[in-house]
Amino acid sequence: MRAVSQSRFRWRHAKNRIAMGLSTLAALFGLFWLAWILLTTFINGASAINFKLFTEMTPPPGDEGGLLNAIFGSLVMVGVGIILGTPIGIAAGTFLAERARRSKLGETIRFVNDILLSAPSIVIGLFVYTLIVRQTGHFSGWAGGIALAFILLPVVVRTTDEMLQLVPNSMREAALALGLPQWKLTTQILYRAASAGMVTGVLLAIARISGETAPLLFTALNNQFWTDNPANPMANIPVVIFQYALSPYDSWHSLAWAGALIVTIFVLFISITSRALLARRRHGND
């Protein structure tokens, strides 16, 4: 009897140790891929970084060159995305938090927004293609920027909604007791109280759209030459990486790696700092 319970006890502890060991391995497994991917990008990218990247245009097949037009195009399209997406996102988030906090309508919009948040980005690309490229008859930087705005939008809606809900009700009551109209209360008191969280939400969204490739493939397309007119097809770093990486030329490969490094550093820098800010903010409110 005693021997049986002894062995059972041992077996349970052995099982526990195995499980804990495996879970540690799982964590190491995740970190291993992170390290491998980042190291590859940094090593290959660093050897391809040089001054010409920022002064020369994307080269014809097999030639040397830079990424100037792609960097510029990416900045323009991300900028268009931010300018279009942020105001709508903040307004919609305000509606959810201030007007529809517990209503059926609010829940429906939140549900739809969450689906948009994880919807495949290539689907957004197709949507904007049929909406704009087909109607206007040509690819353009505007279409690319609008596609990015659709991807930025749900992120901003969600963080604005969450952050405004965290603002204590006593603030609203105090402002209303002073006779402040709703719009003033929202723009001058609530936005100010929630500003840190809302800004990090926008930053997070920017980090997300800067690396997006799929929605740009058939909206902005690509352009080997310099253009500062978003009505034309525009070069952008993600699509240049895609085309150059799949090409057979070594000089294009190294440009693709350089582009990959620039995008990775940019995206990781923004997402790390905004996550840190957001964590501190959430912590401070608890």
Place this chain on the structure above:
Amino acid sequence: MTNNHLAADLPVSRQQDAAGPTAKHSWKDVAADKAFNWSIAAAAFFVLISLSGAALSMLWGGRLAFETFGWRFFYGTEWDAVGKKFAALVPIYGTLVTSFIAILIAVPVSFGIAFFLTEVAPRWMRGPVASAIELLAGIPSIIYGMWGLFVFVPFMSDHIEPWLDSNLGPLPVIGSLFQGAPMGIGMLTAGIILGIMIIPFISSVMRDVFTLVPVTLKHSAYALGCTTWEVVWDVVLPYTRTAVVGGIMLGLGRALGETMAVTFVLGNAHNLSISLLEPGNSIAAAIANEFTEADSDIYLSSLIALGFLLFIVTFVVLAAAKLLLRRLERQKGA
């Protein structure tokens, strides 16, 4: 809720009993409030409309393909740009197989990571490790694709796939999954990369819900002499079952729609084969690869129809995930 009523009523009542410049002022406030309320409501409706707009625009764009090929579009295997005959079975199959491999890898690993982060790791280690895992979600998918093509594909073809072919290939039944030339490009490689990509999504949901389990419940189990593993497997996991499934669905939704990483390593070959080492195609990869090359209306329409299909499938999966997770959110609120 009450303050909303106040906000609407207050300026109006002031307008009624006040006189002179105050009345003018509050009339302006009422107008401004109305405009403000209308514009934020319009923005919220815009979010609502854009989802259905996306679905409808793709249905409209794909109608030519649906009309021409009918149901055959869903089960046929031909994909012939010259003969203008298109059917979606090969990309559908590729999407399902790669996502299944991804789930097979990501679920146990994510569970392990969540277990590690909530019970095993020392407290100081939890934050940094959790952030590092979440960084995996921050890396743009095109970087996964490039790394996959230049680093992981050669690694698979040199080390992993020859071993699979010679050791698992001769086995009965499952052997046919692992036969073929070890090119590195193919379903297995794409599935593994997808698995890595969705680990952060699943593990962060699991970790979040594991921490929501009432401490008294866990302490009671420990007091009865349970080991850490028994507490997690027999108490924490049953308690959070619904949300864990929701998290897995969320990851599945991501895997189904992931484009760039898969496009690089799947090979873009329209062939249907049992072997996981063979190149294949997926819905998203087919669209990304061929969209700008589509030279006929029916070709373009078939690709948009594929997009519509992808949208519907991910919508169902993500909606299910949302519903499963919502129940937990209610528990959190209660």
